Amino acid sequence: MVQVYKSTCPLDCWDACSLEVTVDKGEVINIQGDGEHSITRGFICSKGKKHLERTYRDDRLTSPMVKTHEDEWQEITWEKAFELITSKISAIREQDSKRLMYYTDSGHGGLLSSIENYFFNLIGDVTIPVGSLCWSAGMEAQNIDFGMSLSHDYSDVLNSKTILLWGRNPADTAIHQMNYVQKARKTGTRVIAIDPRKTKSARQADEHISIKPGTDGALALAMANHIIKNNLQDNSFIDNHIKGFEEFKELLTSYTIDWAEKETGIDRRKIEELAELYATQKPAAIMIGYGIQRYTNSANTVRAIDALAAITGNIGIAGGGANYANKQAVNYIDDSVFGGDIDRNHRTFPKAKLANFILEENNPPIDMMFITKSNPFLQAPDTNRMYQAFEKVDFKVTIDMFMTDTARQSDLVLPCANFMEKEDLYFTSMGHNYVSYGPKIIEPEYDIKNELDIFTSLADKLNLTEFPEQEAEQWLKQAIKPLEKYKGISLEKLKEKPQRINEPDTIPWADKNFLTPSGKYELYSKKAQEWGLGPIPGYSQPFSTYTDYQNNNMTNYDFYFLTPHHRDSLHSQHFIDRSQDEPGYLYINPEIAAKYRLRENSVIKIASPKGTLSVKIKFDPELRTDTVYMYEGLWIGKGGSVNTLISDALSDAGDQAALYETKIRFVVE
Numbered sequence: 170m171v172q173v174y175k176s177t178c179p180l181d182c183w184d185a186c187s188l189e190v191t192v193d194k195g196e197v198i199n200i201q202g203d204g205e206h207s208i209t210r211g212f213i214c215s216k217g218k219k220h221l222e223r224t225y226r227d228d229r230l231t232s233p234m235v236k237t238h239e240d241e242w243q244e245i246t247w248e249k250a251f252e253l254i255t256s257k258i259s260a261i262r263e264q265d266s267k268r269l270m271y272y273t274d275s276g277h278g279g280l281l282s283s284i285e286n287y288f289f290n291l292i293g294d295v296t297i298p299v300g301s302l303c304w305s306a307g308m309e310a311q312n313i314d315f316g317m318s319l320s321h322d323y324s325d326v327l328n329s330k331t332i333l334l335w336g337r338n339p340a341d342t343a344i345h346q347m348n349y350v351q352k353a354r355k356t357g358t359r360v361i362a363i364d365p366r367k368t369k370s371a372r373q374a375d376e377h378i379s380i381k382p383g384t385d386g387a388l389a390l391a392m393a394n395h396i397i398k399n400n401l402q403d404n405s406f407i408d409n410h411i412k413g414f415e416e417f418k419e420l421l422t423s424y425t426i427d428w429a430e431k432e433t434g435i436d437r438r439k440i441e442e443l444a445e446l447y448a449t450q451k452p453a454a455i456m457i458g459y460g461i462q463r464y465t466n467s468a469n470t471v472r473a474i475d476a477l478a479a480i481t482g483n484i485g486i487a488g489g490g491a492n493y494a495n496k497q498a499v500n501y502i503d504d505s506v507f508g509g510d511i512d513r514n515h516r517t518f519p520k521a522k523l524a525n526f527i528l529e530e531n532n533p534p535i536d537m538m539f540i541t542k543s544n545p546f547l548q549a550p551d552t553n554r555m556y557q558a559f560e561k562v563d564f565k566v567t568i569d570m571f572m573t574d575t576a577r578q579s580d581l582v583l584p585c586a587n588f589m590e591k592e593d594l595y596f597t598s599m600g601h602n603y604v605s606y607g608p609k610i611i612e613p614e615y616d617i618k619n620e621l622d623i624f625t626s627l628a629d630k631l632n633l634t635e636f637p638e639q640e641a642e643q644w645l646k647q648a649i650k651p652l653e654k655y656k657g658i659s660l661e662k663l664k665e666k667p668q669r670i671n672e673p674d675t676i677p678w679a680d681k682n683f684l685t686p687s688g689k690y691e692l693y694s695k696k697a698q699e700w701g702l703g704p705i706p707g708y709s710q711p712f713s714t715y716t717d718y719q720n721n722n723m724t725n726y727d728f729y730f731l732t733p734h735h736r737d738s739l740h741s742q743h744f745i746d747r748s749q750d751e752p753g754y755l756y757i758n759p760e761i762a763a764k765y766r767l768r769e770n771s772v773i774k775i776a777s778p779k780g781t782l783s784v785k786i787k788f789d790p791e792l793r794t795d796t797v798y799m800y801e802g803l804w805i806g807k808g809g810s811v812n813t814l815i816s817d818a819l820s821d822a823g824d825q826a827a828l829y830e831t832k833i834r835f836v837v838e
């Protein structure tokens with residue numbers, strides 16, 4: 170009998186779309202958007218549609234496999250796989266648990282897929298990465314300024330007179346948000362995109378302002394200077410709700426429009442016009458993208474943009490906001506249920522420095538890696554060193570659905586269930602504030618397990634008696650107790666339909682009670698000072714602290730190298746479809762192609778201080794002539810890892826990878 174189930178897209182995406190999954194005789198035959206969800210409204214992107222094909226692909230991993238020789242694998246039973254893992258972990262625990270690294274990320278958004286936290290907290294003081302390849306500099310910036318990162322409901326842009334898409338490209342990465350931006354624009358809201366690339370969102374905006382990569386902080390500070398000089402600030406908001414305005418105002422005197430014109434490459438009149446528009450055409454919303462915080466100066470960049478919103482009183486009002494992330498749902502999840510309250514002294518290192526840490530750390534060295542929900546061999550910086558790093562680690566275990574680059578470099582691969590083959594809860598920490606339930610819809614066809622079963626079995630075999638042996642439903646009920654207590658949202662309610670945590674007209678910071686030490690919006694922050702950012706958001710030039718380029722004579726590297734997300738792939742996940750040995754496209758301005766005598770579709774090599782990569786030239790006539798770009802996530806051998814060219818430099822806070830602080834040159838052979 171044909172049945173239709175509601176579920177949720179589990180990908181690390183802004184939108185957490187509600188899905189309708191049609192099943193016939195135990196097999197999924199269709200996946201489409203759920204028309205009843207008020208935000209995702211029945212349409213989904215190509216990545217969501219691919220869940221069906223990915224469930225039944227021929228190359229899906231179907232049983233545990235152990236590497237027997239270079240790229241030769243042998244299927245083994247789960248019993249044998251567990252035996253290999255537990256004997257290795259037991260030996261390590263007898264020596265020093267820090268020899269065991271567990272590495273995870275956001276490849277699957279289900280709450281229960283974080284169960285490994287509990288398991289490894291029980292193992293002992295292991296080694297774990299901290300920080301992010303994605304968003305942590307901006308998160309720290311908003312923690313400093315506001316106390317936490319909250320965003321307005323997608324629909325609130327309908328109240329805005331002005332929208333700045335500052336480094337954000339929702340037309341590709343958050344399609345339902347772009348839907349509201351477009352609606353607002355149709356009713357007269359002015360939409361301006363600030364981006365080095367003319368993205369799809371920029372093409373759909375009223376205006377695109379092309380900015381030199383990494384200089385967004387300079388633009389924001391010069392705008393703030395111009396606003397204050399022309400008395401366009403909101404004095405009432407400043408007097409009542411801001412700490413440190415006078416200090417900020419004094420600092421701004423050096424950030425003049427003339428200076429910013431040189432720094433950003435934006436005409437001075439345009440900077441003035443933008444500042445005046447933003448300050449006077451209120452309410453004005455800023456959508457801050459994550460690309461702008463992938464430089465060494467990034468937390469202060471986000472702080473400078475937040476400051477613009479604060480001094481103009483665009484905080485706590487409908488249609489305003491400095492929208493970066495949205496940590497609404499996570500506040501109602503009890504992470505102690507997943508062992509978050511176990512007092513541990515784990516050894517940590519920045520995620521971006523994975524290769525370097527493994528190669529340089531010998532006290533004690535890493536003997537075993539356990540990798541879940543991620544593909545760090547490909548996605549972490551410095552691919553050439555990553556080969557040496559993985560080589561150094563004696564035993565690597567990866568849980569995945571497919572033989573990714575990381576799985577291929579591992580010694581043991583465990584095949585995992587996808588979101589339709591297990592029960593879980595989903596929410597996004599970026600976009601809207603719904604929490605959704607995903608039931609187990611089909612039985613896995615093969616000998617595959619979900620993370621809960623894997624770690625429950627391992628805990629049992631290692632005699633970790635504190636690890637609760639309970640069904641998924643029990644775990645979920647315990648984890649959402651705060652949600653039930655404070656919002657009346659129980660698991661039963663979630664099973665009926667996705668539930669909003671707050672109504673769409675709930676405006677972040679409407680009460681002006683900020684979660685900062687002073688209770689005010691903090692332009693001046695002691696916390697920021699302690700972290701070495703300086704108490705007030707200032708500006709440092711990108712590349713100024715980057716020794717790779719200084720040691721290698723930066724003038725040899727001609728082009729900023731950006732690696733944005735592709736519309737059709739969630740990081741590396743959907744690039745599985747690319748054919749082998751096909752170089753990835755490098756997008757360049759045709760003027761540059763003419764200068765270097767490069768034809769479209771010709772294959773060339775490009776180089777950074779970290780390595781070289783073969784690429785196929787593709788023209789983007791609307792791109793700056795000082796910038797090239799290539800989509801991140803292309804597999805090794807299926808386009809080539811952009812991280813071959815990217816170093817492990819860190820941003821100014823949050824242990825954020827400064828991935829965009831990369832320059833390349835064409836290799837003339």
Ligand code: SF4
Pocket residue numbers: 178179180182183184185186213214215216217218343344739
């Ligand atoms: S990837 Fe994002 S937009 Fe696409 S279906 Fe999933 S949640 Fe929706």
